[in-house]
Amino acid sequence: MTTLRALLLAASLWICPRAWCQAPPQATATTSPPASGSFVEVEGSKLYYEECGTGPVAVVLIHDGIAHSAVWDEVWPVFCQKFHTIRYDRRGYGRSPAPITWYSEVEDLAALLRQRKVNRAVLVGSSHGGELSIDFTLQHPALVQQLVLIGAVVSGFPYSDHFLNRGISNSQPFDKGDVPRGIANWAKDKYLLAPGHDAAKKRLLDMLTANPQDMTHADYARPTQAALPRLREIRVPTLLLVGDADIPDVHAHAGAIEAGIAGSKRVVIAETGHLMYLEKPEEFSRAVITFIASNGY
Numbered sequence: 001m002t003t004l005r006a007l008l009l010a011a012s013l014w015i016c017p018r019a020w021c022q023a024p025p026q027a028t029a030t031t032s033p034p035a036s037g038s039f040v041e042v043e044g045s046k047l048y049y050e051e052c053g054t055g056p057v058a059v060v061l062i063h064d065g066i067a068h069s070a071v072w073d074e075v076w077p078v079f080c081q082k083f084h085t086i087r088y089d090r091r092g093y094g095r096s097p098a099p100i101t102w103y104s105e106v107e108d109l110a111a112l113l114r115q116r117k118v119n120r121a122v123l124v125g126s127s128h129g130g131e132l133s134i135d136f137t138l139q140h141p142a143l144v145q146q147l148v149l150i151g152a153v154v155s156g157f158p159y160s161d162h163f164l165n166r167g168i169s170n171s172q173p174f175d176k177g178d179v180p181r182g183i184a185n186w187a188k189d190k191y192l193l194a195p196g197h198d199a200a201k202k203r204l205l206d207m208l209t210a211n212p213q214d215m216t217h218a219d220y221a222r223p224t225q226a227a228l229p230r231l232r233e234i235r236v237p238t239l240l241l242v243g244d245a246d247i248p249d250v251h252a253h254a255g256a257i258e259a260g261i262a263g264s265k266r267v268v269i270a271e272t273g274h275l276m277y278l279e280k281p282e283e284f285s286r287a288v289i290t291f292i293a294s295n296g297y
Helices: 003-013 076-082 105-115 128-139 161-175 179-187 198-210 228-233 248-260 281-294
Strands: 036-042 045-052 058-062 084-088 121-126 144-150 238-243 265-269
Touching (some): 036 105, 058 076, 058 105, 076 084, 076 281, 121 128, 128 144, 128 228, 265 281
Parallel strands (some): 121 144
Antiparallel strands (some): 045 084
């Protein structure tokens, strides 16, 4: 992995009926319901997706820049109970083929919604998935009902040297062809998962070990226009979730997003890092479902 790739990886990582509001549902299920896994055609390639639920609201779960859509496994059951839920692997992640030419992440998502006949959706985006959700909302505002951004970053806002150096350090083994060590570095990173969440760390390590392409694939996503100066154009209900143990840059990005999107709400989740849905899936699910419910349909 080149130094440039390491820098890009570092950036990409970060890069209800109303009755529910009165009694938020508990995410107690431990086994995911049957999901429909298939592929949709996109420009020059295809994307793997899973779909479940028949609720009146469509929710799209958009994974971070480190691992594919299996990161949602712990919260998938309760979302399937309440919503028409879709999760998908972006190009190069999970079962989706790696890109071999330039493409648009925004238009990939638009193609997925179009082919699944989703006219309007709540986008739940983690890290770079949150950045993509912002870009998508700016380009296709009529398709977005609400935004939930978890540890999200926004294009046009800078990163600190600490953030960039950490990414380079964690990814150095990839330069030497030592994929297992590179994966181990990221799986034990103190900002991804807060101390004390050993089961979540093992889950992430196992997931990446079984899918090394998540962290090693080449990418050709076309650059987008900086979203930071355009955040005021977003007028949908927006929830920002940030783990208190996440890297300071993510908290800074969250502050910039909150300042830019009128009426947005920021909530800091205690004792969690960047991937809070692996650490505290029940608390995460309650927060998201309650927010969706409080803003109606």
